Amino acid sequence: MRRTWWLSIVTAGSAGLLGACGGGAGSRPGGAVIALDDFVMTRAGAVDEGDGSTGVTAPGVDATPVEPTTDPSPTSSGTGGTGGTTIASPSPAPPVTPRPVAPGDLVVVDSLVGQINGRPIYADAFFAPLDDRLRAEKRRLTPGQFANALDEVVRLRLKGIVENELILAQAQSRLTEQQQQGLFAFLRQQQEQLVQGRGGAVETARRSIQEEQGRTMEQAIAERRDLALIQMIYQQEIAPRVIVSWKDVEREYERRFSEFNTPASAVIGIIRLDPRSDAARIEQVKERLERGEKFMEVAQSIGMIRGGLYADKPIPLGPNGLADAAELNPPVFRERLASATPGTTVGPFDIAMTDGSPRTVWLHVVEITPATSRSLYDPEVQLALQNHVLQSRRAVEQERYFNELIAESIYVDLDAMRRRLISIGEVRYAR
Structure with a gap:
């Protein structure tokens, strides 16, 4: 052989x-x-x-x-x-x-x-x-x-x-x-x-x-x-x-259109606690954030799911950015983050869950990725x-x-x- x-x-x-x-x-x-x-x-x-x-x-x-x-x-x-x-x-x-x-x-x-x-x-x-x-x-x-x-x-x-x-x-x-x-x-x-x-x-x-x-x-x-x-x-x-x-x-470009044309997206962090049972932790979070500790480190240290991320993947943004990000719910989250920029933390504020139970919430904009659009006539796209x-x-x-x-x-x-x-x-x- x-x-x-x-x-x-x-x-x-x-x-x-x-x-x-x-x-x-x-x-x-x-x-x-x-x-x-x-x-x-x-x-x-x-x-x-x-x-x-x-x-x-x-x-x-x-x-x-x-x-x-x-x-x-x-x-x-x-x-x-x-x-x-x-x-x-x-x-x-x-x-x-x-x-x-x-x-x-x-x-x-x-x-x-x-x-x-x-x-x-x-x-x-x-x-x-x-x-x-x-x-x-x-x-x-x-x-x-x-x-x-x-x-x-x-x-x-x-x-x-x-x-x-x-x-x-x-x-x-x-x-x-x-x-x-x-x-x-x-x-x-x-x-x-x-x-x-x-x-x-x-x-x-x-x-x-x-x-x-x-x-x-x-x-x-x-x-x-x-x-x-x-x-x-x-x-x-x-x-x-x-x-x-x-x-x-x-035909290949049309099949892979979304790969070359992606909407703007954002990574959002969240801390959500029940004031009825987590009053002490709520005060602790307030103090730590006021001292300047990083939001995501605080969220991870208190055991937030997904390490404090709102979702497993970036959230697509609408024409008006976070203000009409359809996947960011409840709507009050969009209102609170409408003018937020990367690194901004909003909260604490209180919301009611669908079952009526209260929550104290902080939101944080980890990053915003702008939209990308690559034409079929881009030489690099053609070659790929x-x-x-x-x-x-x-x-x-x-x-x-x-x-x-x-x-x-x-x-x-x-x-x-x-x-x-x-x-x-x-x-x-x-x-």
Whole structure:
């Protein structure tokens, strides 16, 4: 198994794809773009040395993989499609040393849980990078909670691995012989750059990469290769379908109108005591407020509900501010606070509750937030809306394309593989 890049590429941030409203089928992310022609040799047997700046960029890609895998093999696998030749990296990476088994641990002999286009998936390699996390979760969670956590972790990791394998197999199957030669040249150039950037000695570069990144040089090169191949598929199969029109942006603005246009609001504090039973506390509150103690601190110290707040959330104000704040009741509260400003305390004054019982009340204006109104033609609003719609469309197209690959693959039964992995995980993490 290899690092799973596909999810990070397809779900990466989309600001670079949006130069303006109404991106079309020809939209492309900013920065360098890898295309099939980038792998075509300019002349047989020659490699353009250039300035060593060849790079691989995906649309808004965060170069951090979604999740690491333990199989360091840099070879792109699978035979999905026809006419493809498997591309290997310059040299194989060493195997990862498994975690030592402690006395008393239950041990499951490695099990084949399924195949992806003929490539076997083994349980031990699947769980190895998850061991520390899942063992910690096992200690922290109840059995039922851990079962749910295990199911979710297995589902996400398995989906990422399957997507990665199928996408890379599809990409490799589309490469012509010339493009494969160009890809080998690209990999050699990447290796030369890594070595030259770390003193010029291969062994020194290997140690440096291992210490800095916790992986081999072969893995680093293989990841760059995978990014280039996945970028090719992205540009061919996903990007042309991710279209955001101006009408889409308008509809999204209308749907989220209240988010960009909020009324003025106020946070009100209240102290309300029964003079029949709380006469002493009423006098205490009077004295403390006269001494200049903060209203909300006084309210909290005497045990007012919600810490002395009138409501759990700010109260919307009317055109005349607090004077016609419909949610501020009884109406006498609006009258008392009609001209109040932030920091103002009014009271004490007496009111009658709905059942006729008396209350002595203080009100305090904690803060007033003015109304906000952001137009659809605000560039920041447009960009936020475009990004949201674009990411949603991209996720839909990613899922559609992945489902097509699953249907066309030799044999990928995700549910059966997931059930087998969960059964193995339950035994693996039983202690």
